[in-house]
Amino acid sequence: MKKKIAYVLPSFPTLSETFVGVEMRAMERQGHSIQPFAFSKAQKGQQADRILQRKCIYLDSSPYISLMPLCFSYRAHRFLISQQGFSYLGLLRQGGQLAQRVKMTQCQHIHAHFAWHSAAIAITAAKLLNISVSFVGHGADIYASPQDLEHKLQHVDFACAVTAQMADELKAQTHKPIHHIACGIEYELYPALLDTFAPTKQLLFIGRLVEKKGLHILIEALDGTGITLDIVGDGPLLPDLQNEIHQRQLTSQVRFLGSQDASWFRHHAKDYSALAAPFLIAQNGDQDTGPLVIKEAMALGLPVITSDLSGCNEILTDLTGVQVKMGEPRLFRQAILNHFKRSRNELEQQRQSAYQHVMTHFNAGTQAHKLSQFIEAL
Incomplete structure (x- = not known):
């Protein structure tokens, strides 16, 4: 039985981000159970993403109350203090909210798309739960407006890059594994x-x-x-x-x-x-x-x-x-x-x-x- 994966996304579904749904469906065909999490729901999405959308958990509407951050905050402390784009308590609260839902849905790995807040919250949640975590960088999150990228790289089990050039650039910033995973098409x-x-x-x-x-x-x-x-x-x-x-x-x-x-x-x-x-x-x-x-x-x-x-x-x-x-x-x-x-x-x-x-x-x-x-x- 392959691991159940929590996908953490800034927004889902999004009409212009077809690659996210394509990857999740491809991972399901590999034998993984997929649980999407998103912070907002886009107004328009791809028809093909509707099944995934129906089971997506939207964190902006989930309850905030959780004792998990208080009990296990020491696990995430080093990462939390390294993130300049978030307040310590704000990131801990959001990470705790995600961790609670990930635990309830029995996910065993967290994978975030985009190296922005989605990755920061995913890493925090993974540390609170003591499970593995990864993220994939795409474009603006790496080249236009990176947010504490080097620290995120130090606190994941691995990161993915959608191009070979990006992979080489990320490898220069960390000792953690960087894998080139290109966005693919659904051949069928x-x-x-x-x-x-x-x-x-x-x-x-x-x-x-x-x-x-x-x-x-x-x-x-x-x-x-x-x-x-x-x-x-x-x-x-x-x-x-x-x-x-x-x-x-x-x-x-x-x-x-x-x-x-x-x-x-x-x-x-x-x-x-x-x-x-x-x-x-x-x-x-x-x-x-x-x-x-x-x-x-x-x-x-x-x-x-x-x-x-x-x-x-x-x-x-x-x-x-x-x-x-x-x-x-x-x-x-x-x-x-x-x-x-x-x-x-x-x-x-x-x-x-x-x-x-x-x-x-x-x-x-x-x-x-x-x-x-x-x-x-x-």
């Missing part, structure tokens, strides 16, 4: 590419409308090309992007389709000629790490045009996608124009190579098997 949702590639639309962008997605690069690249773009997603930059599109007189070329469920991509990818994803590093250091949308596009046979962001470099090869220097609208425009000049045979070879590559290297089941082994070994 992506059958072999049998249909002829016959798109009826041109470019597609999918993602949160935030700086690190590089949408302003894409919009500038489209200027003067006559090429059309559909944008799927929502976010704080929507008004600015709409204004830029209006100023550049691109309103007849660019459509905003709003946020969509992950199933939308699987149903509509065949309609488009390419995924345009000009990722960059935001001014605050935030960046995409191993973007799942690229892996999904590869699995759906949708050619990818993206940047040379390190997270993309770890996914793509010269045979499986097109990359240009990030932050360069002129180069991105040329890559788009070149794409529409490629022969059907060239594109078909790229599609098949990309599909085989992503299924071999970024299968959620393979990644979950590694994570399961690390947890079971504790």
Whole structure:
């Protein structure tokens, strides 16, 4: 019987964080019982996450009263005093609240996503219970706004990084084990590419409308090309992007389709000629790490045009996608124009190579098997 795992998440389900549900379902297929905990419920989530959502325990609505922190606070003392982003008693209280629920649900390991408050509270709870704990770093929590990251690394049994580069950077900060566990795709949702590639639309962008997605690069690249773009997603930059599109007189070329469920991509990818994803590093250091949308596009046979962001470099090869220097609208425009000049045979070879590559290297089941082994070994 494999260990029951408590998953500790800032918010669940979240429409833009498909990787969390994918990992939990993959771990269930590995034989683990999964109990999600979250601090808030997002307004919109993925349809596929509904079963997990129904059993998720939301800590913001759980009772705060617990004697556990008082009885066993000595176990967590060293960690609590190292965390500058929380008050000692506040973190002890929240850790005690989680510990009480973890004990009630008979979980044997705690695994947190994001190295922020979710990891801090998970570590506190694990110490109060004297059970093992781990967390996974993603992007902003490591690069843009880390919170006492080095101390968190010292107090876990192991930590996970979603890219090899991140793993190397975390290893330099701790003696604790750091494991590279890439975000994977659910292979059973992506059958072999049998249909002829016959798109009826041109470019597609999918993602949160935030700086690190590089949408302003894409919009500038489209200027003067006559090429059309559909944008799927929502976010704080929507008004600015709409204004830029209006100023550049691109309103007849660019459509905003709003946020969509992950199933939308699987149903509509065949309609488009390419995924345009000009990722960059935001001014605050935030960046995409191993973007799942690229892996999904590869699995759906949708050619990818993206940047040379390190997270993309770890996914793509010269045979499986097109990359240009990030932050360069002129180069991105040329890559788009070149794409529409490629022969059907060239594109078909790229599609098949990309599909085989992503299924071999970024299968959620393979990644979950590694994570399961690390947890079971504790």
